[in-house]
Structure formats: structure tokens, C-alpha cells
Amino acid sequence: MNKEEWEKCYARGLAFFGRISANVSHEIKNHLAVINELGGLLQDLSIMAQKKDGLDPDRVDRLAGNITAQVSQSDKIVRAFNYFSHSVDRTQTSVDLDEFAEIMVTITRRLAAVKGMELVYNQEKRQHSPVFTNPFLLEQLYHFCLEHIIAQGKSGLIISLRIAKEGTKGKLSFSCPEPVMGNIPEDDYLDLLNQELKASIECGRDKRELVLTIEPLSF
Amino acid sequence: MEKIKVLVVDDEKTFLETIVERLESRGFDVQGVASGKDCLDLMSMESFAVVVLDLKMATLSGLEVLKEIKKKWPTTQVVMLTGHASAETGIEGLSLGAFDYLIKPAQMEDLVRKIFQAAESRTALLQKRENLVNQ
Incomplete structure (x- = not known):
């Protein structure tokens, strides 16, 4: 940087x-x-x-x-x-995505609630899912996704968050029953975060899903 | 003496139910609703002397509800409840015509005092309006 x-x-x-x-x-x-x-x-x-x-x-x-x-x-x-x-304490550490998702939903649930929406961590099977990354930058990417969905959605919308591991990659998937997602508008800072975390954000399932994928950082 | 009619508006259910009960036990005629829309709907059917209004609510914000109340029922007095630590939003509410504001968590004695003051202010306003009509 x-x-x-x-x-x-x-x-x-x-x-x-x-x-x-x-x-x-x-x-x-x-x-x-x-x-x-x-x-x-x-x-x-x-x-x-x-x-x-x-x-x-x-x-x-x-x-x-x-x-x-x-x-x-x-x-x-x-x-x-x-x-x-404490996520600013270390720029690179092992982050358990399961714990991360639960924590982030807890502290950001109100952002959705004040717009009449509901944010839930909807993981069917809880599992330890570590990814070596920068936790504070990951939190900001999570926030980018959530704010984008909240801006597009309407009162009554339920936003579900799920996590997944695919090999060494970690995924955070936001999904909604309605097609409200769309692509996140261009932002220099978002590009910088994606670059730093080797991350990408993709809209899928007919605008009903937004998937944040991160690759592990190298030591 | 006629009871002062108070409407409490807050989307936090437990808070709403509790504050309604506590105000009732202090001799007010109280109703509670959980949204700005319900507040405006009820006010179009019933008259209230004082509205105790939470500023931070889902969908229709307290400030938007306040604007509507002052537009449609200008003599109804509004006491706002704000969770903000700074006085900024409370002052914004005052500029929009609110009678006063309290910062959450508020003491019941302070709220009761504000409601009485707001009701007195409304009575004075109504009296003034009646005098003008009679003139």
C-alpha cells in the first residue's frame, strides 16, 4: 500500500x-x-x-x-x-468465519432494523472455518455488502448470512428472498480492500445473493 | 379533573408496555403504539394532548412523524425521547416544533413533569385560539 x-x-x-x-x-x-x-x-x-x-x-x-x-x-x-x-490489533491473523459472522451480525443487526429489515446469521451447521486474513479490512468489506443491500431493500426484507469454506477460500453469502442485490457501485476504497484481501464480491441467484469471497493472505 | 390524554410511540415493545403502565399508574390516560404510522393513524381518529415520541424508529423516523403531527395537529404537544448522547437531534426536533426532549434512559419524574408542562402549554394555546375566534 x-x-x-x-x-x-x-x-x-x-x-x-x-x-x-x-x-x-x-x-x-x-x-x-x-x-x-x-x-x-x-x-x-x-x-x-x-x-x-x-x-x-x-x-x-x-x-x-x-x-x-x-x-x-x-x-x-x-x-x-x-x-x-480488538480486530485492529493485528493486521494478519486467523479469523474463524463462523465466529466472525455471528459477531458482525450481532453488532450490525440494528443497521438493518432501523430500516425495518431483519438480519440473521442463518448457518445450518456451525463449524470452525479459519481463514488467514486482515480482520478489520474484512469487517469493512462485510459492511460494504450489508450497507449496499440495506440501501436497495425495503422494510420487511430478511437478510440471511451464511459462511462457507471452499478449499482455502472463505465465503460470506448474503441472501434475500427478493431480487434486490445488484452490483455494488464502484468505489476506489472498495477496490483497495478487495486488492488487499484478495477478495471479490459477486452478485448471483438473480440478484438474490451477494457473495464475498476471500483468499488467505500469505505470511 | 379530566385526565391528560397521552400517546406513547416507541418500537421497543417492552419499553412501550412498561412506560404506558407507569404513566397510567400516575393518573394519565395513556395509549401506546409501536410505529410512526400507527401513531398518525390513531391521531386521525382520536385527539391527544401530548405525544411522547421516540426519535429512532424503523421505517418512519421520529422526526418525520413529528413534522406530520405539527402539520396536522399543531396544538398537540410532542415530547421527544432520544437515545443520542448529544443534544443535536433533540434540538433539531425543537426547531421542528417539539415541546421538549429527554435523553434515554430518562427518569420518570422528569417525563411526568414534561408531560404536565406540555399539557399546560396546549391548554394555553387552545385558550389563545378561542380568544382570537371570539374577538
């Missing part, structure tokens, strides 16, 4: 990191808002119980369960975000 390419990579990478961070912090804030209301409702019930009837144990149990579920979802997002944050 020359100096100009490196500067572009730095600027676009930072913008991408900021977008994901803002998205994740919004999602955590939403969970905190729900926990705040559920906790407040428990306090309301407690105050009412002191004034008249006792507490309904089933009701309290349901509310406590709801709080636990919100905490569990927040924890999942924070763990995924931690993985994402």
Missing part, C-alpha cells in the same frame, strides 16, 4: 469504526432505557404493595426475567463489540 492508499485506508477505516461504535452505543442505550423502565415499574409495584395489596410474585418474576434478558442481550452486544474493537 502506498502513502495515499494508506491515508485513504486510515480515514475510511476510522469512519467505519465510528459508525459501528455509534450504532452499538445506541443499542446499549436502548437496553439501558428498557432496564430503567422495568426497574422503575418494580419500584412502583413495591410502593403500591405497601399501600394496599401485596405483590404478585408471578408479575415480579416476569419483570425480573425481563431485566435479566435485557442484561443478557446487552452483554452479548458488548462482547461482540469487544471482539470488533
Whole structure:
């Protein structure tokens, strides 16, 4: 990579990191808002119980369960975000595509949700699928694909992600029940990412699938 | 005294149900809907003094809903809820005619105070309009 390419990579990478961070912090804030209301409702019930009837144990149990579920979802997002944050630590490492897909869907699900779409990691059989690559650049390629689909799709669309290994190559396939994909518009930075990761993005199955293929980097 | 009619709009189901119940227990006449479209549909059939509106919702955003509300029902007051850490979107909402905004997670006492203030403001607006008509 020359100096100009490196500067572009730095600027676009930072913008991408900021977008994901803002998205994740919004999602955590939403969970905190729900926990705040559920906790407040428990306090309301407690105050009412002191004034008249006792507490309904089933009701309290349901509310406590709801709080636990919100905490569990927040924890999942924070763990995924931690993985994402550490992806800049090494420029070349072994990435398990199965773990990568689950993490990326967790931290980007909301990007689809705010447009009324659903993003799911739809792997029938989970398997360890390592590829030697640059994780941060791969995350950006994933994001390019996802943003493109979201921009083309409509509310109600379900976007499924699958992974596959073909020899040493790794594949991330986004698919939709409707023909919304099309080719990703030309972008210098996308070309640079493809070049750095020995990657390609192809639209298939009558515009119902977008496949990101990466080859392993050499040491 | 007549109960203040409040409509809460938020696409997070658990949040919506909980906040509706908590406001009801504080004496408000509350209804909740999970989308901007449902909000506008309900408002075309029923009148509300105050709308508590989440800014970040799927399909129709809170700001778009706010614009429609102020266009069709200018005296209805809107208190916005925003998840943004900065005041930027809240201020944008104010410029579009919202009464005020709160940053999530908000304290119930703050929300209740804002609803009362917004309802008072609406009463004053309606009174002013009636005086103008009588003149």
C-alpha cells in the first residue's frame, strides 16, 4: 500500500469504526432505557404493595426475567463489540468465519432494523472455518455488502448470512428472498480492500445473493 | 379533573408496555403504539394532548412523524425521547416544533413533569385560539 492508499485506508477505516461504535452505543442505550423502565415499574409495584395489596410474585418474576434478558442481550452486544474493537490489533491473523459472522451480525443487526429489515446469521451447521486474513479490512468489506443491500431493500426484507469454506477460500453469502442485490457501485476504497484481501464480491441467484469471497493472505 | 390524554410511540415493545403502565399508574390516560404510522393513524381518529415520541424508529423516523403531527395537529404537544448522547437531534426536533426532549434512559419524574408542562402549554394555546375566534 502506498502513502495515499494508506491515508485513504486510515480515514475510511476510522469512519467505519465510528459508525459501528455509534450504532452499538445506541443499542446499549436502548437496553439501558428498557432496564430503567422495568426497574422503575418494580419500584412502583413495591410502593403500591405497601399501600394496599401485596405483590404478585408471578408479575415480579416476569419483570425480573425481563431485566435479566435485557442484561443478557446487552452483554452479548458488548462482547461482540469487544471482539470488533480488538480486530485492529493485528493486521494478519486467523479469523474463524463462523465466529466472525455471528459477531458482525450481532453488532450490525440494528443497521438493518432501523430500516425495518431483519438480519440473521442463518448457518445450518456451525463449524470452525479459519481463514488467514486482515480482520478489520474484512469487517469493512462485510459492511460494504450489508450497507449496499440495506440501501436497495425495503422494510420487511430478511437478510440471511451464511459462511462457507471452499478449499482455502472463505465465503460470506448474503441472501434475500427478493431480487434486490445488484452490483455494488464502484468505489476506489472498495477496490483497495478487495486488492488487499484478495477478495471479490459477486452478485448471483438473480440478484438474490451477494457473495464475498476471500483468499488467505500469505505470511 | 379530566385526565391528560397521552400517546406513547416507541418500537421497543417492552419499553412501550412498561412506560404506558407507569404513566397510567400516575393518573394519565395513556395509549401506546409501536410505529410512526400507527401513531398518525390513531391521531386521525382520536385527539391527544401530548405525544411522547421516540426519535429512532424503523421505517418512519421520529422526526418525520413529528413534522406530520405539527402539520396536522399543531396544538398537540410532542415530547421527544432520544437515545443520542448529544443534544443535536433533540434540538433539531425543537426547531421542528417539539415541546421538549429527554435523553434515554430518562427518569420518570422528569417525563411526568414534561408531560404536565406540555399539557399546560396546549391548554394555553387552545385558550389563545378561542380568544382570537371570539374577538
